[in-house]
Amino acid sequence: MPQISNKGQRIPASPIRKLAPYAEQAKREGKTVYHLNIGQPDIETPQVMLDAIKNISFKVWAYTPSEGILSFREKLAEYYNKLGYNIGPDNIIVTNGGSEGFIIATQSCLDAGDEIIVPEPFYANYNGFACMSDAIIKPVTASINNGFALPPISEFEKHITPKTKAIFICSPNNPTGYVYSRQELEDLKTLCLKYDLYLFSDEAYRDFCYDGQTFVSPMHLDGMDENVIIIDTVSKRYSACGARLGFLITKNKQILATALKFAQARLSAGLVEQIAGEAAIDTPASYFEHVKQEYTERRNILVEALNNMKGVYCPNPGGAFYVTARLPIDDADKFCQWMLETFSYDNKTVMMAPATGFYSTPGAGKDEVRLAYVLKQDDLKNAMACLEKALEEYPGRTVRNPELAVNTI
Amino acid sequence: MPQISNKGQRIPASPIRKLAPYAEQAKREGKTVYHLNIGQPDIETPQVMLDAIKNISFKVWAYTPSEGILSFREKLAEYYNKLGYNIGPDNIIVTNGGSEGFIIATQSCLDAGDEIIVPEPFYANYNGFACMSDAIIKPVTASINNGFALPPISEFEKHITPKTKAIFICSPNNPTGYVYSRQELEDLKTLCLKYDLYLFSDEAYRDFCYDGQTFVSPMHLDGMDENVIIIDTVSKRYSACGARLGFLITKNKQILATALKFAQARLSAGLVEQIAGEAAIDTPASYFEHVKQEYTERRNILVEALNNMKGVYCPNPGGAFYVTARLPIDDADKFCQWMLETFSYDNKTVMMAPATGFYSTPGAGKDEVRLAYVLKQDDLKNAMACLEKALEEYPGRTVRNPELAVNTI
Known part of the structure; x- marks a missing residue:
């Protein structure tokens, strides 16, 4: 059998999309999945x-x-x-x-x-x-x-x-x-x-x-x-x-x-x-004003909820519709997969993008996730409630010691 | 100034599109240009x-x-x-x-x-x-x-x-x-x-x-x-x-x-x-029957007209909507550009793709052009009349001697 290219072996799978099969499975099991993994807004096209x-x-x-x-x-x-x-x-x-x-x-x-x-x-x-x-x-x-x-x-x-x-x-x-x-x-x-x-x-x-x-x-x-x-x-x-x-x-x-x-x-x-x-290009200015207002409110909900969770830190960014937050977890890839595969709260769960895929330095971002605030405010609130619960239950939860490396409880 | 990539220098311009500026100029001068250069059919989308x-x-x-x-x-x-x-x-x-x-x-x-x-x-x-x-x-x-x-x-x-x-x-x-x-x-x-x-x-x-x-x-x-x-x-x-x-x-x-x-x-x-x-995928079979019939007729017009021109040879291919024909010319690139820049017949001319761009061996296809039969039958007939006239007038016309290399008159 002919071999695939070296670059084909080297190119990483998308951290935004690679967990999609787990999300599909969760949905087949009847769970609601809040998609905060991908920058696909629910805002209507003009x-x-x-x-x-x-x-x-x-x-x-x-x-x-x-x-x-x-x-x-x-x-x-x-x-x-x-x-x-x-x-x-x-x-x-x-x-x-x-x-x-x-x-x-x-x-x-x-x-x-x-x-x-x-x-x-x-x-x-x-x-x-x-x-x-x-x-x-x-x-x-x-x-x-x-x-x-x-x-x-x-x-x-x-x-x-x-x-x-x-x-x-x-x-x-x-x-x-x-x-x-x-x-x-x-x-x-x-x-x-x-x-x-x-x-x-x-x-x-x-x-x-x-x-x-x-x-x-x-x-x-x-x-x-x-x-x-x-x-x-x-x-x-x-x-x-x-x-x-x-x-x-x-x-x-x-x-x-x-x-x-x-x-x-x-x-x-x-x-x-x-x-x-x-x-x-003829989209009226009011469209953008409305959208910006909406995103600002969504960001505020997300950033506030995240920073209110024990052990979580999220900066309050000035643009786009993403935040990268630090969670009290051992491994973002494991955690994000676990949330889809194992966890549910009120039959709901959250899909996020592990931040490791956004870093090129090996090991960097291991306790960070990217969240896209592309859903309605009520959905975001529900997603945050889910995430808080998940962090309590997750077996790989860590306590961050600023003097030392990350420790698993 | 930073340098562009080696591959950016190496990639050839499209032989199908590189003469487009000359075609644009010809149109600005009021000439009708028959586009046989590109596989853009005039057949209606289903x-x-x-x-x-x-x-x-x-x-x-x-x-x-x-x-x-x-x-x-x-x-x-x-x-x-x-x-x-x-x-x-x-x-x-x-x-x-x-x-x-x-x-x-x-x-x-x-x-x-x-x-x-x-x-x-x-x-x-x-x-x-x-x-x-x-x-x-x-x-x-x-x-x-x-x-x-x-x-x-x-x-x-x-x-x-x-x-x-x-x-x-x-x-x-x-x-x-x-x-x-x-x-x-x-x-x-x-x-x-x-x-x-x-x-x-x-x-x-x-x-x-x-x-x-x-x-x-x-x-x-x-x-x-x-x-x-x-x-x-x-x-x-x-x-x-x-x-x-x-x-x-x-x-x-x-x-x-x-x-x-x-x-x-x-x-x-x-x-x-x-x-x-x-x-x-639900396009009715009649669409394809009609289209195939139309292309067959167009091909017949083109191949017959080309082979009736002195010094031209065109095989009669069994598919697609292109022919590659041999013309009595010194240089297909020069000829195709000349047809747009200099030539007109009844204020009309033809755009073709020099075959050199379809060969990788240097010098190959120098007396060949690709023609796409993507226009209505009357337009194709007019285009062929133009081409015949152009071959008579072209200063770089050659006589092909099968024993020797191509000779300019």
């Missing part, structure tokens, strides 16, 4: 997008240009220019989801053995994108104790080698919710210019900043046009994760020309998605 | 598919499972089992187009430096898929003189090294239209089993066999379940190229498990596409 789908008038479901439909990219450029990005339609390549934007960008910039520095915990699928290019992720560990702020630049600098080609960031962050400050981005800029590095900026959660926090993009910084690649998506902004519509944005003409060749190799992004995406 | 889009009832455009919606895969399995594939829903991973099926399959099976043997001319985007894995294509040249039949297996065997991991085939073939016989596939099977190779079978054109020719898939052969990976797509079958919906199908469980990890890294295929794809 009506203008749904209407655009229903009103399609084409007779031939045809390819679009590989870089995306021009009228759509023109409207996107207007949208980004309102944010101060100062781009034209030629700076945008439309992709099959932000994921494909990442894949095309990494393929355009990175060869086998090239290194990417990423503050961890980070969005687990970066592992997959790096793996597809045989590139190597070098993590710089952020700490839950300061809410997962950007680690000191000196920590990044320690990892620089002749192979270092790029830094990946995500702000507001998945999985921590942390929003990088202008100063933090300026520090990254200095580093990127000093060592001639690409800065990949994952901006999937740009619209979700709370408590008056301001989103800052590397696109807002002067003098690094050749270094910055933005990855964006409609998935979270419009609660349209299943649209598979994203964007690669850069002012670097060489990357644009190279990315276009990779885009041509897969022909085009979806036609229906682009029609709906163009309509989505 | 009404059941369009209706499925218009009738969507979801309120949240959500992710689907990474492997695809179960009910869709169940229905697909039934469809494939009518063809004799003998598979279940678990043998199918739904992808963003056949292109992504190829990318995921190559990533799952091939590492940097691994070699793939491909009969040339071949679908140009295989270069891109190989490039993304840093794999190397080793071409085996088929000849226009026998209609691009499979080259002798001994020619394949000459290219086998310890690095050889896979063979890629496409039948009915893009760009030649040739349909592989059962014997040709049996010969490939013997080779794959002897050297433990994967056989990637691109079946995008399965439904388009003419003159009573029978489609045979490697799935129909016994004893090579672990070796065969089918790549399929709805693009051509339902004239739905812009749907970006394809399938990776295999009975090899290790590949399925590996491919699922790559599929998870990009989350899911599109929801609307899968809803429409499920509906498409």
